[in-house]
Every structure is written in C-alpha cells, then in structure tokens.
Amino acid sequence: MNPVLPFLEIEASSAPRVEVRFDGAPLLLPLGANLAAALLAAGIERFRNTPVSGAPRAPFCMMGACFDCLVEIDGVQRQACMIEVAEGLQITRPGSPEVRHVAS
Amino acid sequence: MSHRDLVIVGAGPAGMAAATEAANAGLSVTLLDEQPRAGGQIYRDVDHVPDHRAALLGPDYTAGRDLTVALRSSPVEHVTGAVVWSIEPGFCLSYSRDGRGAQLTADRVLLATGALERPMPLPGWTLPGVMTAGAGQILLKQSGVLARSAVLVGAGPLLYLIAVQMLRAGQPPLALVETQTGRNRRAALRHLGGALRGWPYMAKGLRMLAELKRGGVPRYIGAQDIRIEGDTRAEVLCFSHRGRIRRLACETVFLHHGVVPNTQAARALGVAHHWSTQQQCFVPTLDYWGRSDVPGVFVAGDGAGIGGAKAAALSGRLAALAIACDAARLTPDERDQRARPLRSARAREQAPRPFLDTAYPPCAQALSPRDETLVCRCEEVTAGTVRAHARAGCLGPNQTKAFGRVGMGPCQGRYCGLTVTALLAEATGQTPDQTGYYRIRPPLKPVTLGELASLKTPPATGEN
Ligand SMILES: Cc1cc2nc3c(=O)[nH]c(=O)nc-3n(C[C@H](O)[C@H](O)[C@H](O)COP(=O)(O)OP(=O)(O)OC[C@H]3O[C@@H](n4cnc5c(N)ncnc54)[C@H](O)[C@@H]3O)c2cc1C
Ligand code: FES
Numbered sequence: 001m002n003p004v005l006p007f008l009e010i011e012a013s014s015a016p017r018v019e020v021r022f023d024g025a026p027l028l029l030p031l032g033a034n035l036a037a038a039l040l041a042a043g044i045e046r047f048r049n050t051p052v053s054g055a056p057r058a059p060f061c062m063m064g065a066c067f068d069c070l071v072e073i074d075g076v077q078r079q080a081c082m083i084e085v086a087e088g089l090q091i092t093r094p095g096s097p098e099v100r101h102v103a104s
Numbered sequence: 105m106s107h108r109d110l111v112i113v114g115a116g117p118a119g120m121a122a123a124t125e126a127a128n129a130g131l132s133v134t135l136l137d138e139q140p141r142a143g144g145q146i147y148r149d150v151d152h153v154p155d156h157r158a159a160l161l162g163p164d165y166t167a168g169r170d171l172t173v174a175l176r177s178s179p180v181e182h183v184t185g186a187v188v189w190s191i192e193p194g195f196c197l198s199y200s201r202d203g204r205g206a207q208l209t210a211d212r213v214l215l216a217t218g219a220l221e222r223p224m225p226l227p228g229w230t231l232p233g234v235m236t237a238g239a240g241q242i243l244l245k246q247s248g249v250l251a252r253s254a255v256l257v258g259a260g261p262l263l264y265l266i267a268v269q270m271l272r273a274g275q276p277p278l279a280l281v282e283t284q285t286g287r288n289r290r291a292a293l294r295h296l297g298g299a300l301r302g303w304p305y306m307a308k309g310l311r312m313l314a315e316l317k318r319g320g321v322p323r324y325i326g327a328q329d330i331r332i333e334g335d336t337r338a339e340v341l342c343f344s345h346r347g348r349i350r351r352l353a354c355e356t357v358f359l360h361h362g363v364v365p366n367t368q369a370a371r372a373l374g375v376a377h378h379w380s381t382q383q384q385c386f387v388p389t390l391d392y393w394g395r396s397d398v399p400g401v402f403v404a405g406d407g408a409g410i411g412g413a414k415a416a417a418l419s420g421r422l423a424a425l426a427i428a429c430d431a432a433r434l435t436p437d438e439r440d441q442r443a444r445p446l447r448s449a450r451a452r453e454q455a456p457r458p459f460l461d462t463a464y465p466p467c468a469q470a471l472s473p474r475d476e477t478l479v480c481r482c483e484e485v486t487a488g489t490v491r492a493h494a495r496a497g498c499l500g501p502n503q504t505k506a507f508g509r510v511g512m513g514p515c516q517g518r519y520c521g522l523t524v525t526a527l528l529a530e531a532t533g534q535t536p537d538q539t540g541y542y543r544i545r546p547p548l549k550p551v552t553l554g555e556l557a558s559l560k561t562p563p564a565t566g567e568n
Contacts, residue, residue: 006356007250007273010248037247044519045336057230060481061236061238061239061519062236062242063220063242064187066518067513068481076552
C-alpha cells in the first residue's frame, strides 16, 4: 500500500476519532469533520460510479453544487461534502462499475 | 408556520451584512444557509478555525469575523444547515434540515446565494483528483486538508491566492498553468485607471506573485490544449506552452477561471436575467439597491454580479436599507443618507473589476470545448452532442431536453448551463440573451419523501 496519500491534514485534529464504515471497511475519522474532506484525507479516491457510464467520481466543488460526492448512507444518497462525520456511519458507494444503464 | 418581515437565503458576507442591517432597522429577519456555520464561501468556518490555520489564511480571511460577530449580537434568527429548495410567490420558503422539511413565510426575500466556479470543461475534468480551486480552498479552510501534489490550472487572482496559501502551508503547488496571454494583459491596460483606484488589490496581487516567485513555483502563461490524463484518477496534466508539449505528473488538479453568479433561486422565482459581456455570464437584472423585477425579491452579493466579498457585504447592506424603507421602517431620506457612503465604497470596490475581467478572461478552450469533451457532468453529455442538437434545430437550452438529457441531472445545470448556452449560441449565430438559459424549477435541490412528508402544506414542485 502506498503510504503517501494525495491529501494530508496540516494539523492534528483535536476531535476524537470515531469509527465509520466505507463499503464495509472500517475507517477512523475525526468526529464532526466534513465527511468528504475526512474521506479524502483517509485516502478514499473514488466516492461513487456514475449511473450512466459507471465512471468513477470524487468530490469536485465541496460546496454542495456538483453532486459528484454522492454516497449512500442508510439507503439515502447524500452529498458527503454537506454532512459531518458521526459515529457508526455506514457508507456505501452508489453505482458500481459493473452496472451500466443506457440513458433513456 | 412562522412569518417574517424578511427572509434571507445565504449567510456569506452579503447575507450576514444584510441580515444585521435589516434587523437593526427593526425588521424581523430569518437567515437560512445550508452550511453548518456562517461565513459563506470566502469566510467559510471563520469562527471555527484553529489559530494556526487562521494565520496561514491571512487577515483578508479573518476580517470576516467582524460580520459574524455583528450577526451574533443582532436579533437575527440564523438557521444553519437549512437547504432551501423552494420559494413560492407570496412568499413561502421550504427547506430541509436534519432530514426534515420546514417552511416559513415572509413579506420580502433577499437572495444572497453567492457564486459558483465558472464551469471549466476540459478533457478529463470529471476524473477523481480534479476539483475546482475553490474546493481546494474549502478543504483547507474548513478541514485543514491540503493536496500534496497539485497543479493549479486556469486564470485569475483566486488562483494566486490559493497558490500562496498552499505555499505558506508548506505544500506549494507543483505549477501554475495559466490560460491568460500577454495580449490579454495589454488589452487590460486601457482599464488601468480603474485598477489604480483599486490600488490595494493590485498591490496585493503583485505581492502574491512575488511570493510565488520567491517560493520557486513555476508559472506557464498562455497554456493551451489542456488535458487531464488518467485511467481511474488524475495522473498527468498535459498542455502546450510556447509551442512545446508539457506533461506534469500530479495527483490533484485544481481548476479555476473565474466565478459566476449562482442564479438558481432567482431564476426559479422568475427574476429577469441578462448577459453581461464584461463578466461573460448571466446576471439578474436589478436596480442599484438590488431590487429585481419580481416585487419583494432582492438579490445581493456575488449572486447579483461578481464583485468580491467587500462589495458583497456593501450590496447586502444597501438592499437591507431599501427593504427597510419599503417596509416603512426608514424614511426615504434616512435610507438615502445611510446609503451614500456605502454606495461610494462599493464603487471603489468595483473599480478594479474591468481590469481584472480583461486581464484574466475565461479560458477559451473551456468556453468552446472540442466535440469529445464532456460538458454535462451528471448525464455525461459531450460538446459534440450539444452541437448535434443545434444542427437538428435546437435553438435554446430548454429545447435540449427534447433532444437528450443534458442539464437534467441533480446539479440542475449548475456546471453545464453556461457552456450549453455558449455552444448553442455559437452554432446558431444568436446572442447569449437570444439563446437564453435553462428554466429552473423547484426543487432547487433533491428532496426526500421523508422531508416532503414532514411538511403540512407540500409546495408545488415543477415536473421536469
Ligand atoms: C468555492 C469558492 C471559494 C471562494 N473563495 C474566495 C476567496 O478565498 N477570496 C475571495 O476574495 N473570494 C472568494 N470567492 C469569491 C466569493 O464567492 C465572494 O467574493 C464572496 O464569498 C461572495 O459573498 P456572497 O455573500 O455573495 O456569497 P457566498 O459567500 O458564496 O455565500 C452564499 C451562501 O449561500 C448559501 N446558499 C446558496 N444556495 C443556498 C440554498 N439553496 N439554500 C441554503 N443556502 C444556500 C451557501 O451555502 C453560502 O453560504 C470564492 C468563491 C467560491 C465559489
Ligand atoms: S463535492 Fe460537489 S456536491 Fe459535494
């Protein structure tokens, strides 16, 4: 595994770390942090695959406008850049590279 | 359902300043913003950042605390985490908060919803690892998260600001790949008078460039044919510079070629818009108070036309004075007297804009992308497809829906609308005003059934 991730945290967060699951894998993220930022800092590069072509996507705007950071939490698709880390979040990637539907 | 004299959407500098001014004039005011804390884009989380990060972001950032402090000590009701998705005439606002719907009514509405990054469709711009430069800045401000190996691509002062902040944080960008040319700079010289009236901004710009030079950050000016390559994520930024092809290996690409008004809410309310040739975007049609052609609807801040944070706060206060006067809380004389210094301060703030808009025009390649470039990120529609729609007789963005799915995804055209207008205008030979823009219908953001179910009177939503 490559220990050098694309994003780094410039200061040690004082917030306690809590466990969330991303596609089943446990991650320890700072409580109350922006979820998209925390996932990027934890090395998550692909947040979802598009419903049209299955292309990988990750946060683009970080301000709730582009919808590329969509993840599924408790069965609802939500913008990761608009929510905060809470203990026990069960996060999955919407779409999968295998599923491709043709736009009608 | 509670009722207010004034509801303001957006707690950036414009919304915060307007709310405080209006409440101090005696109006009952509610301020709604989808972010968890006040500040908007420029002052994101300004009350929340650790000292070390605040120092790195500099005094232009921490200056936002004057506005947040004034807001907190005013009687304004600030509802955080409130995503406004419908504003019906009259006015009834519907919003979601913590997974539940809520509504309130108001005599008047002020839209202070700010700006969006100008769409920058380049080959590869949808790959993970490609973000807007503003997104890079939000990561830094809100979360203290910084890209390790990033290239900044595009044009404009915000690009320099971000580069300097990254440098100060100890992770300078690998390079600045800039799309403006020497010819743009020469053309801008005819606006030098205005630039000199806005001298503090010019001085700041020159200081930033000097700091980048000392920091050894390479600048490629006049870059063309830009492409981001990578299989499942951004790996290489490829471009041509002075006749040579360059390839920079990187993990993150930050794109920026200016910001444009976020007009979604104003359009949904039926506010008239027109094309601004200077700013190369649509702006709502307003008088100098920010009053639109829809009675009771005002717009202030970058959503009314790009002017920067200080001009945004001033225009927020001006709108608040006009609203207070309309609501008979101020006489016209009191309004005009208080407005006078604000109006001249705003004119000073706006003075450097023509220089900046000419020196740093939008990237030509992204205004008219090649056929294979994706323009609609949501539905993955290419520029070539939109051009084919035009050849098949499509004249305007609203007709594209009869031809395909461009603009029909969840972002509602926020990152393709201007491109689609430009492509159709180019193909039909019409002006952007004749071509028009997407019709925006509520909900402005997707709403869940649970959020709708928790409302007593569900608002009308447009069927798309
Ligand atoms: C990503 C980004 C970063 C920027 N960074 C800088 C910078 O560092 N320096 C600089 O000089 N300029 C920056 N700008 C330009 C900047 O937008 C303005 O100068 C300034 O922030 C404008 O203030 P405003 O009050 O008009 O809008 P904003 O500060 O953008 O505030 C608008 C607010 O409206 C809220 N909002 C929008 N729609 C809704 C809705 N439907 N429901 C609820 N709330 C909503 C948003 O959450 C936001 O808080 C940036 C722009 C962007 C897009
Ligand atoms: S990153 Fe754009 S909506 Fe979250």
